[in-house]
Amino acid sequence: MAMINEHDALTAPASVAGVEGDAGDFFALLKPRVMSLVVFTALVGMLMAPGEIHPVIGFIAILAIAVGGGASGALNMWYDADIDLMMGRTAKRPIPAGRISAETTLAFGLFLSVFSVATLGLMVNWLSAGLLAFTIFFYAVVYTMWLKRSTPQNIVIGGAAGAFPPIIGWACVTNSISLESIALFAIIFLWTPAHFWALALFKSEDYGRAGVPMLPNVAGERTTKNQIVLYAVLTAISGIVPAVMGFAGLVYGGVAAVFGAAFIWYSLKVWRMPDGDKKMIPAKKMFAYSLLYLFVIFTALLVDALAPKLMGLVA
Amino acid sequence: MDRVELTEQQKKARRSRSVALAIVLAVLAVLFYVVTIIKVGPGIFNRPM
Numbered sequence: 001m002a003m004i005n006e007h008d009a010l011t012a013p014a015s016v017a018g019v020e021g022d023a024g025d026f027f028a029l030l031k032p033r034v035m036s037l038v039v040f041t042a043l044v045g046m047l048m049a050p051g052e053i054h055p056v057i058g059f060i061a062i063l064a065i066a067v068g069g070g071a072s073g074a075l076n077m078w079y080d081a082d083i084d085l086m087m088g089r090t091a092k093r094p095i096p097a098g099r100i101s102a103e104t105t106l107a108f109g110l111f112l113s114v115f116s117v118a119t120l121g122l123m124v125n126w127l128s129a130g131l132l133a134f135t136i137f138f139y140a141v142v143y144t145m146w147l148k149r150s151t152p153q154n155i156v157i158g159g160a161a162g163a164f165p166p167i168i169g170w171a172c173v174t175n176s177i178s179l180e181s182i183a184l185f186a187i188i189f190l191w192t193p194a195h196f197w198a199l200a201l202f203k204s205e206d207y208g209r210a211g212v213p214m215l216p217n218v219a220g221e222r223t224t225k226n227q228i229v230l231y232a233v234l235t236a237i238s239g240i241v242p243a244v245m246g247f248a249g250l251v252y253g254g255v256a257a258v259f260g261a262a263f264i265w266y267s268l269k270v271w272r273m274p275d276g277d278k279k280m281i282p283a284k285k286m287f288a289y290s291l292l293y294l295f296v297i298f299t300a301l302l303v304d305a306l307a308p309k310l311m312g313l314v315a
Numbered sequence: 316m317d318r319v320e321l322t323e324q325q326k327k328a329r330r331s332r333s334v335a336l337a338i339v340l341a342v343l344a345v346l347f348y349v350v351t352i353i354k355v356g357p358g359i360f361n362r363p364m
Contacts (some may be wrong), residue, residue: 022328023335056353060346123350 002025011256021100028094029077029105030070030112037294038069038165042296045169045184048247048305053124053173061124061172062146065165068116068132072161074109075140078102080148083210089203109140120172135164149211152218159192180247186238187297194231194267195290197224201270202280202287225271228286232267236260239297256297263293 046058053061076146077084077093081102084090094100113136121129143158151157163185170181200207200214201224207214216224239260243253266289269282321329 020325020328021358024331025328026332026335056346056349060350123354207349233341 001147020098021094021104025094025099026108028065029074029100029108031076032070034073034162034312035066035070037162040065040295041184041188041298042165042169044302045166045181046172047169047302048166048180048184049170049173051173057124058172061120061128061169061270064116064120064124065132065168065279068120068136069107069165070098071112071116072139074105074112075136076144078105078109079140079144081105083149083212085267086210087203087206089206113140124172125175127167127175127177131164131168131171131177138164148215152213152215154213156193158197159189162192163188179305180221180242180245183238183241183245183247184301186241187235188294190231190234190238191290191294194228194235194263195287195294196268197228197231198283198286200224201283204312225273229264229267229271232264235293236263242301248301248304252300254259255300259293259296263289266290295299 039062043062046053047059077095080090081093081095084093085096090096095102095105104120113133117129117133117136120132127214139158139161143154143161145165147154147158166184167181170184171177197215200216201221204216205233208217215227236257237260239256240253242248242249243256266282272285273280273282
């Protein structure tokens, strides 16, 4: 029998899964692509907020929000390792692939959650820290542990977790929640269903195998397509709200209107797609466009917020 | 007495984790130092004992 002393206990025998993960695997636990969206939207919320924040404090706030978002991703991967193994899209994640153990991932996720919230609270303010803690709880517990496996409305309600970062970014500067930051929240919140259901349409076999009750599996393709159009229209409307409320300019409003109209157009292409279509090209295009849409909207908001300041510097 | 021998791949992974951890700790030390100066100001060293 092998003897393992205290130090070696940290590096278990080769026969035990989950010891070969390198730094890249731990980074993958943070869901870097989701994290990039979190960072970007939080940054836009921060830069649009009225008021000033010291650049170093702002950098630390974004870092803490990114780590908090990553922590919730790790907790999601810990809890969902069983279904990740059954889906092609997720089977190569560190836990199902056997490179990092579930216990290590849980500890990693919990530590980063506490660390990111404490850092944000101590260095920025406790409102933003509280919002970050709530976001992590909402994604890891409400969405991952409860809604995801129990209702086809999982990503509608769970989408709130992904929509919180601009509110947190805003709160870092103002120490408050305002109608403007809620309007930014609404854009991402209403965008999420159309984005995920487009994916769920062409990945429905995967979700079916894993037993996740996504809308196409539970209510069928037709209902899903109707819902995609509905949420695309709501997203397009929410996109122009910042211009209507007056905290973004007319140029932004024009960009949001054009890209929102295209979002609806792509959703109608999905709606016209025959039921039982195998290739699902319109759904794949809708999914890709939805990512572009959100990126363009938040970039336009960023430019709209920064342009006057930059022009003031030049003048 | 048998001892656990790590494979080459495990040693490589451990090294990668150690280097990443060292970099993260170093960056945090610098960040916390800078934030302390920003938050408390240059008068941090000028406090009554």
